[in-house]
Structure formats: structure tokens, C-alpha cells
Amino acid sequence: MTSVVTPVAKVGAVGRVARHQMGATPVKFGKGNGTRVTMMSRWKGMDEDISDDQQDIARGRGMVDSKFQGGFGLGGTANAVMSSSDYISDGFKDLSNMTDEGFYISEAFLDKMTVHIAKNFMGIPKVKVPLILGVWGGKGQGKTFQSDLIFKKLGVSPIVMSAGELESGNAGEPAKLIRQRYREASDIIKKGRMSTLFINDLDAGAGRMGGSTQYTVNNQMVNATLMNLADNPTNVQLPGQYQVEEIPRVPIIATGNDFSTLYAPLIRDGRMEKFYWSPTFEDRVGVACGIFKADNVNEQDVEVLVRTFDGQSIDFFGALRARVYDDKVREWVKEVGQANIGKFLINPSRDKGKVTFDTPAMSLEILLSYGKALEMEQENVKRVQLADSYLDGAVLAGNSGSSNTDQSMVAGRSNRSQQGGGVNSN
Numbered sequence: 001m002t003s004v005v006t007p008v009a010k011v012g013a014v015g016r017v018a019r020h021q022m023g024a025t026p027v028k029f030g031k032g033n034g035t036r037v038t039m040m041s042r043w044k045g046m047d048e049d050i051s052d053d054q055q056d057i058a059r060g061r062g063m064v065d066s067k068f069q070g071g072f073g074l075g076g077t078a079n080a081v082m083s084s085s086d087y088i089s090d091g092f093k094d095l096s097n098m099t100d101e102g103f104y105i106s107e108a109f110l111d112k113m114t115v116h117i118a119k120n121f122m123g124i125p126k127v128k129v130p131l132i133l134g135v136w137g138g139k140g141q142g143k144t145f146q147s148d149l150i151f152k153k154l155g156v157s158p159i160v161m162s163a164g165e166l167e168s169g170n171a172g173e174p175a176k177l178i179r180q181r182y183r184e185a186s187d188i189i190k191k192g193r194m195s196t197l198f199i200n201d202l203d204a205g206a207g208r209m210g211g212s213t214q215y216t217v218n219n220q221m222v223n224a225t226l227m228n229l230a231d232n233p234t235n236v237q238l239p240g241q242y243q244v245e246e247i248p249r250v251p252i253i254a255t256g257n258d259f260s261t262l263y264a265p266l267i268r269d270g271r272m273e274k275f276y277w278s279p280t281f282e283d284r285v286g287v288a289c290g291i292f293k294a295d296n297v298n299e300q301d302v303e304v305l306v307r308t309f310d311g312q313s314i315d316f317f318g319a320l321r322a323r324v325y326d327d328k329v330r331e332w333v334k335e336v337g338q339a340n341i342g343k344f345l346i347n348p349s350r351d352k353g354k355v356t357f358d359t360p361a362m363s364l365e366i367l368l369s370y371g372k373a374l375e376m377e378q379e380n381v382k383r384v385q386l387a388d389s390y391l392d393g394a395v396l397a398g399n400s401g402s403s404n405t406d407q408s409m410v411a412g413r414s415n416r417s418q419q420g421g422g423v424n425s426n
Contacts, residue, residue: 102293104286112275113150120251130273131230132252136259137277140313143255158198159185166205175221189248202254207261223263230271288317295362323370
């Protein structure tokens with residue numbers, strides 16, 4: 001039978017032993033006469049418990065009389081402060097349920113990202129490897145989706161940030177968040193999995209879009225933080241933590257449309273490696289084939305589509321496929337009634353079940369007709385610029401004006417041309 005002796009600091013004081021002092025490891029205390037007594041904790045099983053304390057709190061509900069558990073309801077002490085999901089990073093992107101079967105991955109894109117990630121994890125001696133890979137190019141060309149497919153293929157678990165997180169009402173908050181997300185990715189690497197910090201649309205959050213863009217303190221600190229990460233990738237500290245702790249290096253991959261809007265020292269070659277993504281015709285056909293694969297559209301028809309809409313971005317073909325489903329949706333709405341669609345779409349009862357309908361036929365003629373309709377809508381956005389008419393003055397019908405969209409647009413343009421002619425004549 002083991003005896004437990006509690007060390008007392010002075011006479012009259014109540015002695016206590018902390019849990020880590022009385023653990024499963026034997027502890028020796030001096031008795032003042034040169035002898036030492038070895039003791040074991042009577043709470044050995046609890047000392048070796050490595051379970052989640054927060055969940056232990058929740059498990060203890062109802063096991064102790066209510067007068068010993070302060071408060072009731074959500075404010076009670078038997079409620080866990082954090083749930084198990086709170087331990088998961090907000091930026092973690094789970095790609096386990098994503099399938100890359102049937103989707104096209106550009107060889108050039110795959111090669112660039114694979115080499116960049118491998119070089120950063122290799123630790124090549126006496127070689128300055130850029131930490132950041134900047135993938136930039138036109139809008140809607142599939143930069144993010146290609147990156148997700150490559151992450152899935154390589155077994156990378158990315159920590160993701162968006163441009164909206166690079167600005168805040170609190171000064172310094174975005175810079176702190178970048179460091180926090182970087183360390184979260186580093187923790188994943190510590191556990192034996194590859195990870196990256198993936199920033200979407202970096203130029204939209206940290207760049208300067210013309211002279212009218214307000215340049216804030218957070219813009220400066222985001223650029224400065226990324227520069228500091230590129231220069232010191234293994235020594236990343238959070239505010240208030242100043243101990244030197246070496247952490248695993250985390251490659252950073254950022255997407256954007258125009259990196260010339262970023263701070264020039266950030267995009268220099270030693271810190272950022274640039275990759276201009278301009279998909280070739282083969283790339284566009286390959287991606288489009290993956291989009292229409294489930295609809296049994298053959299490759300020859302896809303090539304005709306890509307050639308016909310050569311000036312469109314890759315996401316145009318995804319929007320085109322979604323537009324073809326409009327007729328089927330209209331038929332379903334007509335069948336159930338417009339007033340009843342909520343009963344089928346939001347928390348449907350068991351008798352109604354899930355909404356199903358037949359897959360629409362996607363022949364080349366149907367796809368071309370819907371594609372022309374999408375192009376016409378794009379043309380209307382460029383042609384009918386109501387802001388120009390509205391900002392010139394109050395465009396009201398009155399006796400001679402018109403609130404008709406097309407007519408007011410024509411009237412506004414004619415007024416501007418007359419004003420321009422008067423200035424030139426003078």
C-alpha cells in the first residue's frame with residue numbers, strides 16, 4: 001500500500017500537489033532528515049488520460065449533484081467551452097470527398113505546382129527556393145479548380161484563404177490571420193501530411209486597382225507579412241509569442257488576375273515564382289470534355305463548341321451546361337405549382353422525397369443555341385450601360401423623355417455626343 005505525503009511549504013499552510021507533480025511517474029520528496037520517500041499518485045488512471053478535456057466536461061453532465069455544477073442551461077459549468085469541430089482550422093479544405101476521375105489536369109500546370117511543392121519540402125542545401133508560387137491569368141480560366149485537382153492528386157491538404165480575409169475593420173487582423181493559417185498548415189506537416197497555404201485572388205485583396213483604390217494599413221501589413229514569411233519560412237511567430245521555435249516550411253500558392261498590382265518587392269524572383277496560366281486549345285478542350293462527360297457529349301462536339309466560342313473563358317462552358325437544365329426545371333415547377341416549390345425544396349417530407357427529373361438531352365445544336373443566348377446576355381451588359389445615362393442626370397420620362405431602357409440609353413448617348421460636339425466647335 002502506497003502512502004501519499006503532501007509537501008507543505010510552511011506550518012499552517014494547506015499543502016497541495018499539482019496533477020503534473022503527482023503523475024504516474026514516481027515522485028520523491030525529502031523529509032528533512034536526509035531520507036527520501038517515493039510516492040505514486042492514487043489518480044494514476046486519470047494522470048495517464050489523454051482524452052479531450054472539453055469532451056470530458058460534457059460527459060460529466062448529470063453525474064454530479066446540480067448544486068456542485070454552477071449555473072444551468074447553456075451557461076452551466078458542465079457545458080464544453082469548445083466542441084470537437086472547433087479544433088479544426090477554418091481554412092482547412094477537405095478534398096477527400098472530391099473525385100478527380102474524368103477531369104482534365106493541364107500538364108504544364110501540374111508540372112509547375114509539383115516542382116514548386118517538391119523543391120520547398122526537399123531542403124536543397126545552399127539553394128534559395130522561392131516560398132510563394134503566384135499563378136495568374138485571365139478570369140474564369142480554372143486556376144482554383146486546377147489547383148484543387150492537383151492537391152487531390154498529390155495528396156496535399158491545403159489551408160485556404162480568400163481575398164475577403166485580407167481586409168478587416170481591425171488593423172493588423174489580416175496579417176495575424178495569415179501567420180495563424182501558415183502555422184496551421186505547418187502543424188499538418190508535423191503530423192506527416194503535405195500541406196500548403198493557398199490564397200485565392202491575392203491581387204483583389206492586397207493589390208491596388210487604379211488610383212481610386214484606398215491603400216490601407218492592412219494592405220501594407222499583408223504585403224509585409226508575406227514578404228517576411230518568404231524570408232523566414234521556419235520562424236513564424238504570432239503576436240505576443242517571441243520564443244524562437246523552428247517550424248516546418250510551408251509552400252504558399254496564390255492565384256490572381258494581375259500581379260502587377262501587388263507590391264513590387266513581394267513579387268521579386270527571390271520570394272515569388274510566377275506562372276502565367278493561359279490554357280491552350282488542347283487544355284480548353286480537355287477541361288470542357290470533363291464538364292460534359294456525364295452528359296455523353298462526344299469530343300468532336302466539344303471541339304466544335306470550343307472553336308465556336310473561342311473568346312470565352314473556361315467557366316463559360318460550365319455555365320452553358322447549367323443553362324441547359326433550365327427547361328427541365330421549368331417543367332418541374334409547372335408540374336408541382338409555383339406556390340408549392342418550397343415544400344419540395346426546403347426540408348421536404350418523406351412522402352415528397354428528393355426532387356428528381358430526367359437528364360436533359362445535350363446535342364450540339366442545343367448547346368450552340370444556349371451558348372448564343374449566353375453571349376447575347378454578355379453583349380447586353382456591354383451595350384446597355386445604364387449607369388452612364390443615370391449619372392449624367394435624372395433620366396425621367398416627363399413629356400419628351402422615356403423610362404424605357406433602350407430609349408433612355410439612346411437619349412443619353414445623343415446628349416453626350418451633342419455636348420462633345422459643342423466643346424469641339426468652340
